[in-house]
Amino acid sequence: MTKRGLRSRLGTMSKMVESFRVGRTIPRNLYGRDEPDQTVSLVTDALDKWFALLDDGDYDPSFAAPPVVRTHAATLISREVLCADEEVVKLTFAAVDGSALPAWAPGMHLDFYLPSGRRRQYSLCGEPDADTYSIAVRLVRDGGGGSPEMHTLQIGDEVAIRGPRNGFPFVPSEHAVFVAGGIGITAIISMVRRARECGMDWHLVYCGRTRESMPFLDEIESWEPDCVTIRTDDVDGMPSSMDLLGNAVSGGSVYVCGPPPMIDLVRASFDSLSATHLHFERFSPPPVKNGREFEVQLVDSGDIITVGSEETALHAIRRLKPDIAYSCQQGFCGTCRVRVLSGTPQHRENRLTAEEQRHEMLICVSRSEGERIVLDL
Structure with a gap:
């Protein structure tokens, strides 16, 4: 086939690429923002180069897809104490250069490279459509130093962040039970918000030591009361598997994030349920099993x-x-x-x-x- 014939056969494709070039048909990306998705950009860039070769190499590099930037410089713009015991703070960051940060979806987290050299991961718990990133950090005084350092950050401080990444994806379905323990609510809350937006049948079980230690309580208690169960260890005692999973239904999903004993209890009980999908994320190390010195x-x-x-x-x-x-x-x-x-x-x-x-x-x-x-x- 001649070069002209090939170009003619691909005319429709060329018009699509041209529309991407001039911005007339910018597709909504995978997270709902009105900007080109990275995958679309890479494909259209490759097609541009191919057509340029057909046009005797007349390629305009200004049409190239932007580079994939995975590490960003961010500055702290807001700091809010979330709990009565003052152990959890919500930290909101914006790009240092004022640019839009990559979009994210419920369940995603960020890697933070702290001034001390520590690297820590925190779930995103703000609004996915915002141009900022929000996380909530519980102070663990005898931990590995990450949370005390995060708590010392002040407005205007800069950090390096990488991501967002997703090891705990949320997939909307007809029914889901969400189980959160303590600071595990940070990974779960954006999922429940999305479930409410989608009109899903859902139920949240939120557990904590005391009410004073539980972030986001005001927002959660404003939701549909029949869909929310709040338990505290000091009043209700430690939850049983039925306390956590009693609202699971046939064919539904279960999402759980919290301390290892809670996750282990859910995993051990899941096979006896009629629910079919289990998703979980730990916020602390799993126990060592079958270890040997x-x-x-x-x-x-x-x-x-x-x-x-x-x-x-x-x-x-x-x-x-x-x-x-x-x-x-x-x-x-x-x-x-x-x-x-x-x-x-x-x-x-x-x-x-x-x-x-x-x-x-x-x-x-x-x-x-x-x-x-x-x-x-």
Whole structure:
């Protein structure tokens, strides 16, 4: 086929690309914003280059898709205390240069690179259509330092953020039960907002230690009362599986985010339900199961550390190296990735490839097959 004939056959495609160029037909992106979706931009850019080759290489680079920027400089523009006990603050960030931040969907989170060098992950809990990002952070005084540092941020402070990313996607359906424990409400609340907007049949079970420790209570208690159950440990005691899942229906979904015991209870009880889809996200490390004591040797110092049967290698190493990098503590972010110099890792994650697993491990979850493992630390 001649070049002219090919161009004629692709005339409709060319017109579509041209409309994207001049902005007459900008499609709504996957999150509902009136801007080109990144995938559409990449496809149209490739088509532009192809047609340019057909036109003897007359390609205008101004039509190229914008680069995918995954790390952004953000500044804190608002700080709001959410709980009566003052342990949870809502932090709202905007792009330093005033540009629009990438859109997000319920369930997504951000990676924060803090001034100390720590990297921590927090769920987005604001409005997806806003040009800002909002998160809520509970102060954990004896934790790994991330939340105290977040709580010290002041209006005007700048941080680097990466994302948004989604390891806990929400898919609208006919019916869903949402279960939130404590600060786990930050991952759940935007899902419930979306469920209400979609007209879904839904129910939220929100649990906390006390009412004073539970963020977003005012908003949640303004929703349909028949669709909301609020439980506190000091009044209602620890919830049973039926307390959490009693509203699940046949063919429905369950979304849960909270402490490990809550998630374990839901997972153990889910098979007895007629609901068909379970989605969960942890906000703290899962317990070590079927662990066996082993030793970790740090090659730089030669120090040998004993890792107990019920603790992680990361936890043990932090006794000697409290500044070691880590984030999710669940084996998916890769921040604690370490090279293995001797010994065989017992991998308890799915992030590394088979080739990477031969020489590396994630010390937040993975262990040693033998009595000792030597790490490049």
